[in-house]
Each structure stands twice: as structure tokens, then as C-alpha cells.
Amino acid sequence: MALRAGDQGQVAMNGLKEKVLTLDTMNQCVRRVEYAVRGPIMLRALELEQELSQGMKKPFTEVIRANIGDAQAMGQKPITFMRQVLALCVDPELLSSPHFPKDAKRRAERILQACGGHSLGAYSVSSGIQLIREDVAQYIERRDGGIPSDPNNIFLSTGASDAIVTVLKLLVAGEGRTRTGVLIPIPQYPLYSATLAELDAAQVNYYLDEEHAWALDVSELRRALAQARDRCRPRALCVINPGNPTGQVQTRECIEAVIRFAFEERLFLLADEVYQDNVYAEGSQFHSFKKVLTEMGPPYAAQQELASFHSVSKGYMGECGFRGGYVEVVNMDAAVRRQAVLSDLAAKAKLSEQIFQRGFPDSLQPVAGAPCLLSRACRLPPRAVQRAQELGLAPDMFFCMRLLEETGICVVPGSGFGQLEGTYHFRMTILPPMEKLRALLEKLSQFHAKFTLEYS
Structure with missing residues (x-):
């Protein structure tokens, strides 16, 4: 509800502000959402469980959750082999333990071999690990x-x-x-x-x-x-x-x-x-x-x-x-199938373009395909080029090494791909999650400004 001018002044004096997100201002499509198996009945069931735990008397001793198909919550036992494989994948050090059977170890090793860095915590392609899909x-x-x-x-x-x-x-x-x-x-x-x-x-x-x-x-x-x-x-x-x-x-x-x-x-x-x-x-x-x-x-x-x-x-x-x-x-449709995988990459490409154009004008061609970009953000000052030559490094290699040492961001110098003499690039992927990519790009922009100032 909108505040009158006098009310707004009183609110400001009291240090109170009208909330940005309310039932009236929230996305009304989301407000219309109803999910029966987790709706008011379930909320009341949770309250009853809390009341029972506090010793309140009821005509029953427990709430039996027959509202949702959660088999294990209702007592179904997990399959031992599957849990063993999961445990081994999550903590590979257990592969040396004598308490796990050989078939579970073989299955876990096979899965880990298909993961980036042989770790379950690594990113996969958007459609999922190839071995699992096979x-x-x-x-x-x-x-x-x-x-x-x-x-x-x-x-x-x-x-x-x-x-x-x-x-x-x-x-x-x-x-x-x-x-x-x-x-x-x-x-x-x-x-x-x-x-x-x-x-x-x-x-x-x-x-x-x-x-x-x-x-x-x-x-x-x-x-x-x-x-x-x-x-x-x-x-x-x-x-x-x-x-x-x-x-x-x-x-x-x-x-x-x-x-x-x-x-x-x-x-x-x-x-x-x-x-x-x-x-x-x-x-x-x-x-x-x-x-x-x-x-x-x-x-x-x-x-x-x-x-x-x-x-x-x-x-x-x-x-x-x-x-x-x-x-x-x-x-x-093949194009739609690709889009299902690539839609998040398209958003990341757009974000990269926006931040590069703000921090490094005219340094990046539009990212039309592939999960990577090649930027001329390495518009290196002459003193930086001279310092790189003194160290026996390609100028863009010097930039990328400094970037890594000072920010932990690992990119690849354009000299490794071939480029016109006198131009300097770096190549980076846009695969990290959106928020991590945003932070990476902002940190990269800040480093570039500092580096340019240092060698100007």
C-alpha cells in the first residue's frame, strides 16, 4: 500500500522504510502458485510435530506423513550398494578401506574417472557427465x-x-x-x-x-x-x-x-x-x-x-x-536441443560482453558461439611490453601471469593461439556459475585498471 506524503515523512523520521518486496509487489505469477503436497496441511503438520516435541497432549503420539512420496522418510531402507558407491565417490580415500566390497570400488572408480579432476565436486557439461548419460x-x-x-x-x-x-x-x-x-x-x-x-x-x-x-x-x-x-x-x-x-x-x-x-x-x-x-x-x-x-x-x-x-x-x-x-x-528440433544446453551459456556470454565493454571498451568481439572468449583487453602500455621482454616473456603471457599471481584467475595468453604481431589477447572460458563468473569478471576488470596504471 502506498504511503501518503505525511506518512512518508514520519516513516523517515522513525528510520523505517516500506519493504521493497511484499505480497503486493512480488511476482504475482509466483503468488498464484499452489503446491498441495507442501501446502497448509503440511505446514500444520510441522506445527503439530513441534507441539508434540514440547509435550503437548494430542489424541495421537506422532504425525504420520502420508502426504508425499518420500519412501525413506517412511522407513524404506536405502540399497546398500548404491550408498557404498556414493560414499566412495564423495570420499575417494575410502577406496583403500577394506570395509567396502570390490564391485562397489570398481563402480566408484569408473565414475570418478569420468569426472573433471577425478572429483565428484567438479563441474560437468550442462547435460550431465557423458558416462552417466551413456x-x-x-x-x-x-x-x-x-x-x-x-x-x-x-x-x-x-x-x-x-x-x-x-x-x-x-x-x-x-x-x-x-x-x-x-x-x-x-x-x-x-x-x-x-x-x-x-x-x-x-x-x-x-x-x-x-x-x-x-x-x-x-x-x-x-x-x-x-x-x-x-x-x-x-x-x-x-x-x-x-x-x-x-x-x-x-x-x-x-x-x-x-x-x-x-x-x-x-x-x-x-x-x-x-x-x-x-x-x-x-x-x-x-x-x-x-x-x-x-x-x-x-x-x-x-x-x-x-x-x-x-x-x-x-x-x-x-x-x-x-x-x-x-x-x-x-x-x-536439433537447434532447440542445443539451446536447452546452451541457454545458460548465452546469458553468460552476454554478461561477459557487458562487463568487458564497460571495463575494456572495444576489446571484445560479440561472443556468438563456444563457451569461451578471446579478448584484446591486453592493450598493454609500452612499459609493460618492455618489462615483459626483460623477463623473456611474451607481453600477454606477462599480463596473464600477473593476473594469476594477484587474483588467482587463470586465463590463457593469446600468443598460445597465434595473433597479429603487436596485438595481445587472452582467452577465458565462461563456464563458471553465473554469480562466480560475475565476480571473476569484476575482479579481472579491477586488475586491468591497476595493471594499466602501474605501467603507464
Whole structure:
């Protein structure tokens, strides 16, 4: 609420300021987000747990959390082998311990060999460690009876939820009647409604048939799509199989019908398959959308766009807290697939250009591709060139060595790549996380100003 002039003066006298971030000024798309499994009921459950711990009397002795699929919180034991491999990867010194079996050690050594610096703490490419993606591809091939899976179409994520959000971000565009509409099942897992609200996309509900074991009926999809076209532009269809929260398992015939519908209506398919290992009803069988799509043959197999998701949080692993998941994309436009990996690099390139233009005008050509830049920020004063020659160093090598010694920033002199005589460059990557990159660039700019002043 805005303050009147007199109120503002009183606030200033009291040393109080109106808060910048309030419910009224916050992003209203975020304010509309609701996440039922972690909503008011869960907050009250936490309060009750606190009250019980303080000795308050209740008609029960504990709060039983049946609100969320957190298997280990409810007593499921983790698989020993997986925890052993994780422990060995996190603390490689344990590889010499006699308390770990040889097969766990071999698995951990194999993973560490694929990590930068043989350390689990090293950065990986945006799509995830290549070896792990290859292993995921092999898993998918075994699951689908030998149907090929390309590691380049697999993107690792911090749980399936992050992958789902990323794909939805790629799909959402437009505003008003042209904004993206996404068909989601009702009942649904609230991740979808929450994400669509945050992205200001149109939620298009299609209703599962409770009287027929929560079946998915294509005629209901057609009804939802027809009604939605008056208010948005439907572009995607989400299917949760096995269902969450309904628990239904789609038949192969149903999946084929859904694929035909998506193909006819030009809808991108999202298959949330995180409960694929949780099938136990007699006569039920999990069929992956990828397998069914491939076996349907042309034109579907070659053209229908699909993203399928899986996670270590569910099934026999139940490792919710470790946040591991993946998305496999099929028939995704190659340029979009690259963008999914490179969008954060594009933002980093833009940041680098902005800071370089401020600190080193005209020193950097636009960064159009590759995760690195070559800058002529080494516009070295004659005295710096002379000092470098006295030390027997290329001038840009002298600059880069001083930069390393005084700031800890390691870049590569342009003389190592070849350059016109009398010009000096350095090459650096833009791979660090955004905030770390920002700090690096600011420190680099400050060093350049100091260095130039010293040798002017």
C-alpha cells in the first residue's frame, strides 16, 4: 500500500522504510502458485510435530506423513550398494578401506574417472557427465527391449521435477489468446499446475475417468482441446503414467491412441514416467511412451516430439533427497536441443560482453558461439611490453601471469593461439556459475585498471 506524503515523512523520521518486496509487489505469477503436497496441511503438520516435541497432549503420539512420496522418510531402507558407491565417490580415500566390497570400488572408480579432476565436486557439461548419460541410455535400451537410445538425447537433472520445469519453460511463449496452453490430467501432481502458474501459461484440464479406474479417454482430450482454443494456443500434452495421484497404469492401446491424438493435433508430448517401477497389480504392465512410439513406426516414430522423465526418487531406490533424474527427448528440433544446453551459456556470454565493454571498451568481439572468449583487453602500455621482454616473456603471457599471481584467475595468453604481431589477447572460458563468473569478471576488470596504471 502506498504511503501518503505525511506518512512518508514520519516513516523517515522513525528510520523505517516500506519493504521493497511484499505480497503486493512480488511476482504475482509466483503468488498464484499452489503446491498441495507442501501446502497448509503440511505446514500444520510441522506445527503439530513441534507441539508434540514440547509435550503437548494430542489424541495421537506422532504425525504420520502420508502426504508425499518420500519412501525413506517412511522407513524404506536405502540399497546398500548404491550408498557404498556414493560414499566412495564423495570420499575417494575410502577406496583403500577394506570395509567396502570390490564391485562397489570398481563402480566408484569408473565414475570418478569420468569426472573433471577425478572429483565428484567438479563441474560437468550442462547435460550431465557423458558416462552417466551413456549408462542411462543403456538402461533405457534394456527396458525397451533393445530399442536404441542416444546419450546425446539424454539430459541429467536434479530430480525429474527440474527436467519437467525446464521442458515447460522451452514450450511456454506468447500472451493473451496466443499464450501457450498445456493439457494436464485432473487429478494431477501439483508440480504441473504450480509451474504453469509461475510461467503464466494456460492450464488446460482434461479429466481422468474415475468410474473406469481413472482411465484416460481420448474423447476427453478432444473436448479439453476444443474448449481451450478459444483462450490460448495449446502446444503440449502431459501424461503421468503410472498415474500420480491416481495410481492407474495406461494400457498400450491407450498410449497408442494418445500418440495419434498428439500427432494429429501437433502437440508436444510430455511423459512423466517416474513411477514406472511401481507396477504391482495383476495384469498391469508398464509401457514406455518411447517404446510404443518407436514401434508404431512412421509417420509417428519419425515426427512426434516426446520428452520422457524418470527419477531415482521413486521405485526400488527411493532416493528422494539425492535429487537425481533425467529427461530423454525424441524428435526434438536439433537447434532447440542445443539451446536447452546452451541457454545458460548465452546469458553468460552476454554478461561477459557487458562487463568487458564497460571495463575494456572495444576489446571484445560479440561472443556468438563456444563457451569461451578471446579478448584484446591486453592493450598493454609500452612499459609493460618492455618489462615483459626483460623477463623473456611474451607481453600477454606477462599480463596473464600477473593476473594469476594477484587474483588467482587463470586465463590463457593469446600468443598460445597465434595473433597479429603487436596485438595481445587472452582467452577465458565462461563456464563458471553465473554469480562466480560475475565476480571473476569484476575482479579481472579491477586488475586491468591497476595493471594499466602501474605501467603507464
